[in-house]
Amino acid sequence: MDETIRVGLEDLNGLSTRILTKSGFSDAHAGTISEMLSTCQIDDCHSHGLFRLLMCCQTMKAGKIDGRVLPVVAPSDSAIVRVDARGGMSLLAVAAAMPQLIEKTRKHGIAAMAVNRCFHFSALWPEVEQLSAAGLAGMAMVPSHSWVAPAGGKRGTLGTNPLAFSWPRQNQTPFTFDFATSGSARGEIELYLRAGKPLPEGVAVDAKGNPTTDPQAALDGAMLTFGGYKGSALSIMIELMAGPLIDDLTSLESMEFAEGAGGAPYHGEIILAFDPEHFSGGRVADNDTRAERLFADILDQGARLPSQRRFEARARNISRGYVEIPAGLYADLLGLLN
Amino acid sequence: MDETIRVGLEDLNGLSTRILTKSGFSDAHAGTISEMLSTCQIDDCHSHGLFRLLMCCQTMKAGKIDGRVLPVVAPSDSAIVRVDARGGMSLLAVAAAMPQLIEKTRKHGIAAMAVNRCFHFSALWPEVEQLSAAGLAGMAMVPSHSWVAPAGGKRGTLGTNPLAFSWPRQNQTPFTFDFATSGSARGEIELYLRAGKPLPEGVAVDAKGNPTTDPQAALDGAMLTFGGYKGSALSIMIELMAGPLIDDLTSLESMEFAEGAGGAPYHGEIILAFDPEHFSGGRVADNDTRAERLFADILDQGARLPSQRRFEARARNISRGYVEIPAGLYADLLGLLN
Numbered sequence: 123m124d125e126t127i128r129v130g131l132e133d134l135n136g137l138s139t140r141i142l143t144k145s146g147f148s149d150a151h152a153g154t155i156s157e158m159l160s161t162c163q164i165d166d167c168h169s170h171g172l173f174r175l176l177m178c179c180q181t182m183k184a185g186k187i188d189g190r191v192l193p194v195v196a197p198s199d200s201a202i203v204r205v206d207a208r209g210g211m212s213l214l215a216v217a218a219a220m221p222q223l224i225e226k227t228r229k230h231g232i233a234a235m236a237v238n239r240c241f242h243f244s245a246l247w248p249e250v251e252q253l254s255a256a257g258l259a260g261m262a263m264v265p266s267h268s269w270v271a272p273a274g275g276k277r278g279t280l281g282t283n284p285l286a287f288s289w290p291r292q293n294q295t296p297f298t299f300d301f302a303t304s305g306s307a308r309g310e311i312e313l314y315l316r317a318g319k320p321l322p323e324g325v326a327v328d329a330k331g332n333p334t335t336d337p338q339a340a341l342d343g344a345m346l347t348f349g350g351y352k353g354s355a356l357s358i359m360i361e362l363m364a365g366p367l368i369d370d371l372t373s374l375e376s377m378e379f380a381e382g383a384g385g386a387p388y389h390g391e392i393i394l395a396f397d398p399e400h401f402s403g404g405r406v407a408d409n410d411t412r413a414e415r416l417f418a419d420i421l422d423q424g425a426r427l428p429s430q431r432r433f434e435a436r437a438r439n440i441s442r443g444y445v446e447i448p449a450g451l452y453a454d455l456l457g458l459l460n
Numbered sequence: 461m462d463e464t465i466r467v468g469l470e471d472l473n474g475l476s477t478r479i480l481t482k483s484g485f486s487d488a489h490a491g492t493i494s495e496m497l498s499t500c501q502i503d504d505c506h507s508h509g510l511f512r513l514l515m516c517c518q519t520m521k522a523g524k525i526d527g528r529v530l531p532v533v534a535p536s537d538s539a540i541v542r543v544d545a546r547g548g549m550s551l552l553a554v555a556a557a558m559p560q561l562i563e564k565t566r567k568h569g570i571a572a573m574a575v576n577r578c579f580h581f582s583a584l585w586p587e588v589e590q591l592s593a594a595g596l597a598g599m600a601m602v603p604s605h606s607w608v609a610p611a612g613g614k615r616g617t618l619g620t621n622p623l624a625f626s627w628p629r630q631n632q633t634p635f636t637f638d639f640a641t642s643g644s645a646r647g648e649i650e651l652y653l654r655a656g657k658p659l660p661e662g663v664a665v666d667a668k669g670n671p672t673t674d675p676q677a678a679l680d681g682a683m684l685t686f687g688g689y690k691g692s693a694l695s696i697m698i699e700l701m702a703g704p705l706i707d708d709l710t711s712l713e714s715m716e717f718a719e720g721a722g723g724a725p726y727h728g729e730i731i732l733a734f735d736p737e738h739f740s741g742g743r744v745a746d747n748d749t750r751a752e753r754l755f756a757d758i759l760d761q762g763a764r765l766p767s768q769r770r771f772e773a774r775a776r777n778i779s780r781g782y783v784e785i786p787a788g789l790y791a792d793l794l795g796l797l798n
Binding site: 196200201202204229230231232233234236259261271272273274275276277279285287289297299301303331348349350351352353355356358359361362363365366367368369371372374375392394396398400401402403405408409410412413415416419420423424425426427428 | 534538539540542567568569570571572574597599609610611612613614615617623625627635637639641669686687688689690691693694696697699700701703704705706707709710712713730732734736738739740741743746747748750751753754757758761762763764765766
């Protein structure tokens with residue numbers, strides 16, 4: 123990282139909240155967004171930390187989001203809690219429905235949250251980690267915009283479609299992953315273009331569907347999913363689960379809805395939750411030991427668990443009481459307050 | 461394929477059942493296994509069709525399986541149906557609990573089946589396609605034996621850990637995939653060894669964890685997951701979901717249990733089911749149209765949907781009334797009847 127600025131942990135929320143309320147978000151929205159950004163920044167998850175304030179403000183400027191609307195949780199006696207974000211940012215809706223999701227999971231053993239009509243910009247891991255912090259396993263999926271070609275295709279149909287999962291470990295940070303099913307981020311390709319460098323192999327196709335390492339040809343064509351036809355199948359599953367299953371948009375439809383406006387995409391989100399107590403017939407402790415043997419065997423051979431670096435960053439930043447962000451970003455953020 | 465033999469569709473079940481009952485399976489087990497093998501064979505899914513009769517008989521000879529035991533479905537008022545296969549093959553247990561899984565999914569919107577203490581050899585797609593045939597979406601996962609290294613590792617910890625998903629399309633074959641999270645099948649590596657050919661890149665590591673294309677070094681080392689660290693994370697999720705979550709074995713523990721005996725691995729299985737009616741708030745038809753636009757956009761650019769070849773084979777074989785299997789396999793199968 124270039125020159126950095128220290129931001130005290132106690133100042134993270136305040137800085138974000140001031141920027142967001144000035145931009146047009148209500149206190150309630152600004153609060154949940156700030157909480158998410160701080161959570162990510164404390165883990166040195168820079169791409170989804172304070173940096174995203176720029177995108178939040180851009181989303182507001184694009185004019186489609188409602189920064190003040192309150193989500194509505196639908197009454198439900200099933201194992202599904204549906205929450206309508208009503209054209210606001212997703213986070214307040216998720217926060218409103220999360221207690222019901224946890225309650226329903228403890229009651230039925232398995233439950234789901236469907237979030238509709240939300241703008242979405244955030245990492246999924248903080249949401250599934252709310253579930254693992256409650257002793258539940260969690261899985262989350264969202265579509266995005268159709269920049270990614272299916273295996274064998276030549277144009278964008280699928281989103282970057284992340285999948286996140288968190289597993290509760292007793293007295294430890296959870297096992298968590300959160301990855302895009304695209305092989306790379308769109309922003310990365312733009313960085314290669316600006317640097318005049320060729321892309322790695324296998325990341326993109328040109329407009330004819332041929333593999334390309336030319337960043338401009340890739341932007342004119344499409345990104346690819348990770349892992350070939352398997353990653354492509356997984357990405358289609360995420361479109362279906364977080365789109366048509368829950369009566370919400372696919373990445374294609376979300377892209378159409380945006381009409382070229384920048385900012386966060388508008389679509390739905392699905393979160394699944396699993397109660398180990400129910401599933402294991404009450405044998406959670408034995409099975410925690412079993413899972414720990416699996417993790418130990420992975421670590422013992424020199425491999426890492428996903429999120430390990432993030433948890434190390436969290437411990438370090440909490441212990442020293444501040445995070446470091448690029449000086450340029452800090453200047454840009456202060457600019458948003460003028 | 462080399463020389464082939466035609467087997468009439470009406471003879472598929474009978475041939476399998478005779479072989480299985482002679483091997484020691486009860487009529488009930490032989491019936492569900494034969495049904496599965498025929499379903500796969502009719503789709504030209506050769507690796508999981510009649511060929512697997514050899515493995516079923518080998519599993520019986522290995523002496524750990526109970527070929528006659530009846531599964532027990534635990535009473536449940538939650539959204540989880542747990543079925544204990546009691547050391548028998550998985551299929552009879554899945555068949556016993558499937559009606560409850562469907563009923564619970566229609567009642568709660570989301571439900572799950574946990575199958576415990578089963579031997580498992582079969583493709584997962586026929587099970588998730590039972591759900592999509594009932595208008596539900598389905599997802600299934602199993603561990604296997606620990607032949608697959610985690611990303612950054614050098615020895616087997618994970619199984620080939622397949623993930624299957626099926627989505628109901630109105631008046632059409634469903635959208636289904638079923639793939640191993642390992643980059644290749646173990647049998648493929650053995651074929652390269654016998655042929656004296658180098659492996660493709662990125663499939664395996666040697667015992668020191670270095671990439672190798674030498675088949676023997678790969679067998680002494682470990683296979684890799686598909687898709688690098690993302691595929692590895694997904695494979696670990698499958699270990700947890702189909703192992704410790706449901707109080708059953710990881711791939712490491714399943715390998716230990718087998719004590720080198722051949723045949724099908726012994727472990728658990730998890731099947732998740734989702735009711736589009738509940739999740740979409742009753743807007744299934746609209747969302748079917750939405751999903752079809754997604755599929756059309758994939759097909760329109762010359763890409764294929766997963767399972768398309770299989771559905772084409774199904775239509776062809778049903779229309780002509782027979783399947784073709786290798787003559788050598790047919791001879792081997794007749795040998796099992798002597």
